[in-house]
Amino acid sequence: xxxxxxxxxxxxxFTCEDAKKLTGINLAFGELHNDGSVTCNGCKEKIEMxxxxxxxxxxxxxxxxxxxxxxxxxxxxxxxxxxxxxxxAALAETAKKYDLDGIDLDWEYPCVPSNNSVVSPDDKxxxxxxxxxxxxxxxxxxxxxYLTIASGADxxxxxxxxxxxxxxxxxxxxxxxxxxxxxxxxxxxxxxSLFSKNGDVFMNxxxxxLELFAAHGVSRDRLLMGAAFYSRKWTNLxxxxxxxxxxxxxxxxxxxxxxxILVDKYINQNGxxxxxxxxxxAPYLFDGxxxxxxxxxxxxxxxxxxxxxxxxxxxFYWEHKCDKTRELLNALYESFxx
Numbered sequence: 432x433x434x435x436x437x438x439x440x441x442x443x444x445f446t447c448e449d450a451k452k453l454t455g456i457n458l459a460f461g462e463l464h465n466d467g468s469v470t471c472n473g474c475k476e477k478i479e480m481x482x483x484x485x486x487x488x489x490x491x492x493x494x495x496x497x498x499x500x501x502x503x504x505x506x507x508x509x510x511x512x513x514x515x516x517x518x519x520a521a522l523a524e525t526a527k528k529y530d531l532d533g534i535d536l537d538w539e540y541p542c543v544p545s546n547n548s549v550v551s552p553d554d555k556x557x558x559x560x561x562x563x564x565x566x567x568x569x570x571x572x573x574x575x576x577y578l579t580i581a582s583g584a585d586x587x588x589x590x591x592x593x594x595x596x597x598x599x600x601x602x603x604x605x606x607x608x609x610x611x612x613x614x615x616x617x618x619x620x621x622x623x624s625l626f627s628k629n630g631d632v633f634m635n636x637x638x639x640x641l642e643l644f645a646a647h648g649v650s651r652d653r654l655l656m657g658a659a660f661y662s663r664k665w666t667n668l669x670x671x672x673x674x675x676x677x678x679x680x681x682x683x684x685x686x687x688x689x690x691x692i693l694v695d696k697y698i699n700q701n702g703x704x705x706x707x708x709x710x711x712x713a714p715y716l717f718d719g720x721x722x723x724x725x726x727x728x729x730x731x732x733x734x735x736x737x738x739x740x741x742x743x744x745x746x747f748y749w750e751h752k753c754d755k756t757r758e759l760l761n762a763l764y765e766s767f768x769x
Contacts, residue, residue, distance in 0.1 A: 432652050434767045435745025443752025447487040452764040455492035457535050462500035465507040467517035469525045496535040503549035505538045509561035523568035533577030540583050542591040559596045566600035581605045584640035595648040605747045608637035609659035614683035619665035619675050619722040624713035651742040660753035662687030662725035675722035687723045689753035728762035735766030
């Protein structure tokens with residue numbers, strides 16, 4: 432993989448110009464049920480657009496991203512050989528039926544119950560076995576079919592999966608280097624910064640996360656860095672010399688406005704001032720009590736340059752509909768053209 436730009440595409444407009452600037456799209460989402468069956472209700476509109484999208488860019492990789500329809504679907508579907516085979520066959524049949532280039536598994540996360548999932552310690556090895564079964568069924572189809580995963584971006588994730596073994600079956604990993612500060616954190620900070628910041632007691636960053644995966648045996652060219660087309664928000668902060676950055680908040684960080692709304696109503700408007708953190712290579716907004724963290728064109732150009740200089744596979748982003756201005760996609764596209 433090299434210079435990949437992959438967008439998660441769900442609802443919202445997707446155009447010919449968009450298709451020509453991307454190397455791949457992940458349709459969000461297909462649904463995995465705990466009987467091993469697969470539905471595509473969440474991305475039916477974009478599934479129907481596939482013939483048109485192929486006309487716009489016949490080199491564009493179209494992958495179906497899978498989430499669980501039931502709280503225990505991934506755990507149940509990977510638990511036994513019978514369920515793994517049933518699930519893998521259903522996913523391969525879905526790829527064939529809809530002319531998809533592959534399957535992406537968005538399990539958040541094996542062994543981890545904090546996202547309201549029903550999980551098991553056996554997920555760790557069973558996930559590898561599920562990917563082996565899916566790989567085998569995809570290989571039986573005509574043409575190249577991709578198998579990828581969206582992963583967590585911290586130590587908990589690499590401890591909950593078998594990375595070297597998984598890479599025998601995966602083409603690449605989309606490392607979700609966003610929400611690095613989120614509802615689990617009452618410390619206002621960067622949720623998708625390129626570099627870690629001194630003084631951060633929950634230190635993490637895009638670069639730190641990808642280095643972690645590389646240190647656990649994943650080839651750099653098979654790792655994609657995540658970018659955020661939306662913001663995270665902390666409220667009721669005291670005004671201080673750091674403009675809210677790394678200040679303890681009464682609650683965790685909720686979701687903030689999408690990027691196009693930030694442009695329209697927040698960036699240097701309505702009391703919000705935009706700041707740039709040189710150390711983290713990340714922007715943020717503060718109005719005296721509300722802190723907003725996000726990506727902008729400058730931070731995405733820095734991410735793209737870092738990816739190129741360090742031999743990583745590329746950048747992907749969540750989510751396409753969050754930037755109607757197309758500033759962010761254009762920034763990524765132009766960065767990878769140079």
